[in-house]
Amino acid sequence: MKPVIVVHGGAGRIPQEREDGSRLGVTRAALKGHSILKRGGSALDAVEEAVAIMEEDPQFNAGIGSVLNEKGEVEMDAIIMDGQNLGSGAVSAVKNIVHPIKLSRLVMEKTNHMLLTDQGALDFARAMGVPEVPGEKLISDRSLERWKEYLETVSKATPTPVPVPNPTLTPNPQEVQKDLGTVGAVAVDSTGNVACATSTGGLTNKRVGRVGDSACIGCGGYADNNIGAVSTTGHGESIMKVVLARLTLYHMEQGMSPGDAADAALNSMKTRVEGLGGLIVVSNSGDWAARFSTENMSWATVKDDQLHCGISAGEIRTQSVEEALGSIGS
Numbered sequence: 001m002k003p004v005i006v007v008h009g010g011a012g013r014i015p016q017e018r019e020d021g022s023r024l025g026v027t028r029a030a031l032k033g034h035s036i037l038k039r040g041g042s043a044l045d046a047v048e049e050a051v052a053i054m055e056e057d058p059q060f061n062a063g064i065g066s067v068l069n070e071k072g073e074v075e076m077d078a079i080i081m082d083g084q085n086l087g088s089g090a091v092s093a094v095k096n097i098v099h100p101i102k103l104s105r106l107v108m109e110k111t112n113h114m115l116l117t118d119q120g121a122l123d124f125a126r127a128m129g130v131p132e133v134p135g136e137k138l139i140s141d142r143s144l145e146r147w148k149e150y151l152e153t154v155s156k157a158t159p160t161p162v163p164v165p166n167p168t169l170t171p172n173p174q175e176v177q178k179d180l181g182t183v184g185a186v187a188v189d190s191t192g193n194v195a196c197a198t199s200t201g202g203l204t205n206k207r208v209g210r211v212g213d214s215a216c217i218g219c220g221g222y223a224d225n226n227i228g229a230v231s232t233t234g235h236g237e238s239i240m241k242v243v244l245a246r247l248t249l250y251h252m253e254q255g256m257s258p259g260d261a262a263d264a265a266l267n268s269m270k271t272r273v274e275g276l277g278g279l280i281v282v283s284n285s286g287d288w289a290a291r292f293s294t295e296n297m298s299w300a301t302v303k304d305d306q307l308h309c310g311i312s313a314g315e316i317r318t319q320s321v322e323e324a325l326g327s328i329g330s
């Protein structure tokens, strides 16, 4: 079985000045995952490391560079899932760590639980010896700027100090498009095992304690060796309503190709709940797709020593892994 890795760096609108950085970030992550798979590593290790590299990259809304909640703090969600036994681990509303995806893996492997939240997740991280970082270390200039902009827009839009519903909870597609950079990966390894991983800072100005799709099994991701693996991004509340990752795999179980299944699932999210987003998917036989209903989604994949990547609908740039390694300077 030839291994395949696919990664995404978030859906939404990617402004021109962020295109190169985003493309570079997903390329680097896909190459990292590929290098693990190529030397016989597991799909789980490949998706974890691919996501971890993007959590360190302030380009993305995950780990360092996460967007800020209503109090100006970073609270992150992540999930990892093993298609072999349907085991998964997740964390939600977790602070002060750079790699929520690694903590999710520890939840999967070192506890009898599937999801740890907030203080409990942090206590567990401490018990596992995960390094803690000050909250400010996770805040990038860009996320701080965006948070301030967001507060201004909201205060202009609501001149009276009456309690307003938290705007991030309203699926306004225009509003939603501003936050971007959730990261994810899916892979199938040389033994035919599939896995997925997703990590995010969520949505700007979200309520303290808000948990999104990325921590929820079937929503932010799902992996089953009998079908394939999916990682999603987009408006979390909409993704949760349609259980987007599992819905995509359901369509594949019914005989659709990964691309058709992704389109069908994203289309029902749009028509049924007016939600926008994107996803990456790989089947257990190594067919893959990267689809989105937002304006952009950065993604990259390596299969057969060829790297493909894109940001806009229909765009696919291709180069050999060797060339790509040269272009990222390693």
Ligand SMILES: CC(C)C[C@H](NC(=O)C[C@H](N)C(=O)O)C(=O)O
Pocket: 009, 010, 011, 012, 061, 077, 176, 177, 178, 179, 180, 181, 182, 200, 201, 202, 203, 211, 212, 213, 214, 232, 233, 234, 235, 236, 237, 239, 276, 277, 294
């Ligand atoms: C706003 C959308 C289109 C951008 C997207 N956001 C997420 O994926 C947020 C995550 N699913 C959640 O709800 O917590 C991104 O960061 O790329």
